[in-house]
Amino acid sequence: MRRVMVIDARRCVGCEACVVACKTENHVPDGAYRDWVVQETRGEYPSLELTIQSQRCNHCSNAPCVANCPTGASHYRGDGTVQVDRDKCTGCRACIASCPYGARYVAPEGHVEKCTLCVHRLDRGKPTACEEVCPTSAIATGDRGDRGSVVALRLRRGTASVVTPEAGTEPNVSYVR
Amino acid sequence: MQPHTEIDSTRSAAIALAERFWGWEIPVYLFLGGLVAGLMLAVSAAVILIGRDRITRAMKLGLLGAPVLLSIGMGALFLDLTYKLHVFRFYTTLELSAPMSLGSWVLLLVYPVQIALVIAMPVEELVPWLDRVPAIGRAREIAAAHVTKLAWAGVGLGVALGIYTGVLLSATVARPLWSSGALGFLFLASGSSTGVAALMFAEEDHEALGWLGRADLGLIAFELAVLLLWIVGLMTQGPLYREAAALLLSGPWAPAFLGMVVFGGLIVPAALEGLALRGRALHSRLVPALVIAGGLLLRFVIVYAGQEVGFVAG
Amino acid sequence: MGETPPFARRRFLSLGAGTAAAVAAARIGLSSDAEASIGTSDPGTDGDVVRSVCEVCFWKCGIQGHVKAGRLTKIQGSPAHPLSNGKLCPRGVGAVGLAYDPDRLVKPLLRVGARGSDSMKPVSWEEAIGFLADKLDGIRKKHGPEAVALFNHGAGASWFKHLFQAYGSVNFGAPSFAQCRGPRDVAFDLTFGSDPGSPEILDISRSNCVVLLGSHLGENMHNTQVQDFAELCARDADLIVVDPRFSTAASKAKTWLPIRPGTDTALLLAWIHVVVTEGRHQREYVEKHTNGWGELSAHVATFTPEWAAVETGLDAEIIRTTARRIAAAAPAVMVHPGRHASWYGPDDTHRARAVAILNGILGAWGHRGGFFRPNGMKLAKYPTPAYPKAKPPADRRPGEAPFALEPLAQGLRRATIDGQPYPIKGWFVYGTNLIQALPQRAETLKAIEALDLLVVCDLLPAEIASYADVVLPEASHLERYDDLLGVSWHRGGVALRQPMIDPPGEAKPGWWIAREIGHTIGLGAYFPWKDVKEYLAERCRLSNVDFAELQREGIVLSPAKPTVVEDGLALTFATESGKIELYSEKLKAAGFDPLPVFRRQDAAPPGYFRLLYGRAAAHTFGRTTNNRLLGELSHNDRVWVNAKVAADLGIADGATVRLVNQDGVESAPVKVKATERMRGDCVFMVHGWGHTAKGLRYAKGKGADDSELVTRVAVDPVMGGTGMRVNFVAFRKEA
Ligand SMILES: Nc1nc2c(c(=O)[nH]1)N[C@H]1C(S)=C(S)[C@@H](COP(=O)(O)OP(=O)(O)OC[C@H]3O[C@@H](n4cnc5c(=O)[nH]c(N)nc54)[C@H](O)[C@@H]3O)O[C@H]1N2
Ligand SMILES: Nc1nc2c(c(=O)[nH]1)N[C@H]1C(S)=C(S)[C@@H](COP(=O)(O)OP(=O)(O)OC[C@H]3O[C@@H](n4cnc5c(=O)[nH]c(N)nc54)[C@H](O)[C@@H]3O)O[C@H]1N2
């Protein structure tokens, strides 16, 4: 199984409901975020283009945060997601230094946290908190290997892009139009 | 020209990516790690090149100081951990891809070699203390018998430790300023030159001072070359890397980097030392002091400036 | 597991039903495959589930709260409620931050200092109600019961409407009419015999072409509408957005028309001109269902795209081609009626009429992808004595705004100041912050000065509360029952607001407050029930609704009936002629233009920019800006200024300025968002920032308040709407 998230950029309106839902679902501390929305406007009036992306940890297949974690706390889970085992985490922040996306933060308890792809929910057959709330159904998570899944459908539909491919991390969160 | 872009982000309000995740502890740790590597490397090299009999008192003091400084450095690293209770986790695993894990294990190997070197070549004042314990006496004999092997181990570990302090940063990938293989060599060179400089600081033997001075000069030249390589590399890698390099060359960090690290910490001491070696000036403690200060500042500048440019905006 | 199916069903339908089974199976498969659950922090969705209704805005989505050990951990959309479909907007989710806002009102307060000095002392409920009961009594004896006005907004106001109708007043004003939907409702009412309602009866998701004039969907976050809007975008249907600002919706559009503010009527007339002259209307529909086609054709003959191009600043050819695209999609088309429509005063009802007419000749009303006929549920009243006969409202002078559907809030304010046609001496203000909501603040303050009694019932110490004689702390929508809430949508039904947690301190639900006041002032007969549950249970019994089921599910749906012609709906119109009145005899008889006309707006004085305002997705006016959970989100407390204009004025992006309006009124310091997304002749602010009340410790001093700068209004003579986009501002740089 390879869990991925595919976000339909045509739908997303940048409302940040996903941010608030994540914060309340996962008790994300004040000032920290597991997901966030970036709006980028290109062009000059009146020829403009706006890209809106709900971003989070990309659950990279080539994750520098995992490679650089000295304790194995940051690791790949069998489902293709990247997770942090808080019992192993020393708070050295090598992973924060290594994440090109700024996806991680130090929790008040001292360990490092980030988006878990809500595997605690996916494992129980529920959608991620951000996916569940999203009024535009822009967010979808699922097994990309399952051809019938929404994510597979979306990936087949058009060209998927990822945030900052130059970083070479092979993200598993992608955006389709 | 990039087309006009405007970025709005949830995070621009509360947390900026530019936010510093590593404070003073990391540069201090990297500096002391480099310094200790340099000390070990320099004395071990001396043992191999000029023989153990010509090891000076300053060098022995250097050997003695190394584990102490290393412990201070590791203390800084410990202070940096936000989950200190889990510090033992460094030693329940070996993560081959993680420099920090490799580094922690190298540090564990460094200690016994350093202790062995210390007891093989103790400063006089230490001898009666060591002799009080019979077991140490036996260990001394063994260490003394294998001093050359120990010195080779010291060279190897010194190089490993020195390079590690740079690789720790370059392996992160995520910070353009650090994304360079040159960083390992830069920190090795800088660590070695600060190690030699520390010895020069304590050295009273005129002849030894000469060797050390020449060695330091060579290391500084090497370091300048690697610095140049690193910067040129950044300038040619792309706009983001150029932006990172610009932080040091023309941006907010330029005075510290160009003025204090490159000029004050490398060129000035090299020039002074050059004069001294040609007999045009007296050997002065100013030279090693400048090198050491420059080395410390280099770590601060690189660690701090590196955190200011990332791959993504907003 | 239990919550997955409805969610999944909805989403998969949009992608083709064939995949649903496969995906559902795959999802269930995950659990066996996956590793043991990892050490994530506490999920917010454990604990008890309480289904209820949101009130962070007025859409009234179904919500479900997750409560653990008496603490609300999370709110999500109720899957069973047709207005949420399990999903929510950020404000609804963020209401957890309202529940635990440390600035909440927790005790009744009595004013001790001068009005507006904001010095209050906490008192008991007995004392507070005793005080206001005495005052009410005094007012009634001296001036009659109609001398008390109720200003209100929100579903919770029903208890107080009941109370004051029993008392003998119908002076009920809400800024959600004359400052909001009024012109639109009146125009549609005149044309179709009914208004688009709330939630608007728009079949956006199935439309082939949607036209938005203003209507910044995606920033205007009415949940269901945004859900439907996303379906539209995902279907790649035609979308035309007319807005001087490159709104979120504009970014999704096939065509963005950056119109000169205040010229939409010209554009609409030109569109109608193209449709009419090129015969692109729905012939049969027009013949069968409309009146006044001939007059309309004659009227629009001269409104060519070339004429409109001059007025609107748009390209004539684009006006022509967009008109054709709109017509080509008919009848699955809609020119969105908008919601906040009080923009330019005398232009507003005309503009909304032009929208209605265009929809009318394209057959949008009653067709799939246009305006549907909602289903509702008939709910019985709780039997109480008939209300005493009250004097007609004091808001209008004879002949003024004859088509207003509700009393005008600013008219009640005027009557308070000049005592005409009769004095108003007491205000009961429920759930509206009149200081920010009403334009021309000086008038509001003058009226407040003239009052014998100002009672404010609110959740937070908003500006209006600082002028109050008595402040009554209400329990929030998460902490109280309210009256039954009818749901009027594709599927109709009844929803229940019920408490998830206890209110903070001594805050009390509205029903309790109204009932207590009622019993204290001798209106006990109108509140015969012992508590709200008894009341609700009885209403449910009389309406044949299972109260237990309603409590459990939060909603009970009625059977589905056809909502569009395609499904068998028979079209009827509640106008006098029983037809769509393209030409309005009623307007004509009252001395107004029977067909829409365009009036050119005054240009900005040199150096000034037209002040526009709107919504930001994560906030509802000023009511959420103190919510710490939402306050962390994107910066939207800035004033948008065209980037080149800003550069010319030497104002950098992020610089702090003050705005000074044409009357010399100066705003609080506000940061500039220099952006290509704005026309150069106007600026834009999000309404609701710039709080000054000291009790709003988090929001106070953040951003600036647009309403402070609305010192001028243009009143719509048809229905009394206060057009507020007639103010101009210049910049004063801050050191
Ligand atoms: N998130 C959120 N959503 C809300 C609310 C909220 O507080 N927060 N409030 C709700 C309420 S009560 C209402 S009434 C609605 C209001 O929401 P809408 O009915 O959508 O309000 P508008 O005034 O149409 O929208 C403001 C837009 O009109 C544009 N505009 C300004 N002047 C002109 C003009 O002359 N012509 C044209 N074509 N466009 C113009 C502005 O640039 C802005 O993009 O939102 C509702 N939804
Ligand atoms: N300048 C300007 N003026 C405007 C607008 C604009 O965009 N610009 N928009 C106009 C529009 S479209 C509208 S609809 C109106 C809206 O105007 P209002 O209805 O006045 O909206 P808010 O400003 O949100 O005021 C709501 C008040 O109710 C309180 N409140 C919230 N929930 C509850 C509750 O459950 N119980 C009680 N008792 N109180 C509660 C809040 O704390 C707040 O003080 O404003 C209009 N006025």
Ligand code: SF4
């Ligand atoms: S909730 Fe959905 S629409 Fe809103 S910002 Fe997140 S992804 Fe976009």
Ligand code: SF4
């Ligand atoms: S986004 Fe960052 S934290 Fe997430 S897997 Fe990739 S590198 Fe690691």
Ligand code: SF4
């Ligand atoms: S902070 Fe924790 S997860 Fe991150 S690298 Fe260090 S030990 Fe690993």
Ligand code: SF4
């Ligand atoms: S998947 Fe879960 S943890 Fe990740 S951003 Fe969404 S809600 Fe947050």
Ligand code: SF4
């Ligand atoms: S649209 Fe948002 S704020 Fe309004 S009722 Fe629905 S969830 Fe609540």
Ligand SMILES: [Mo]
């Ligand atoms: Mo409104």
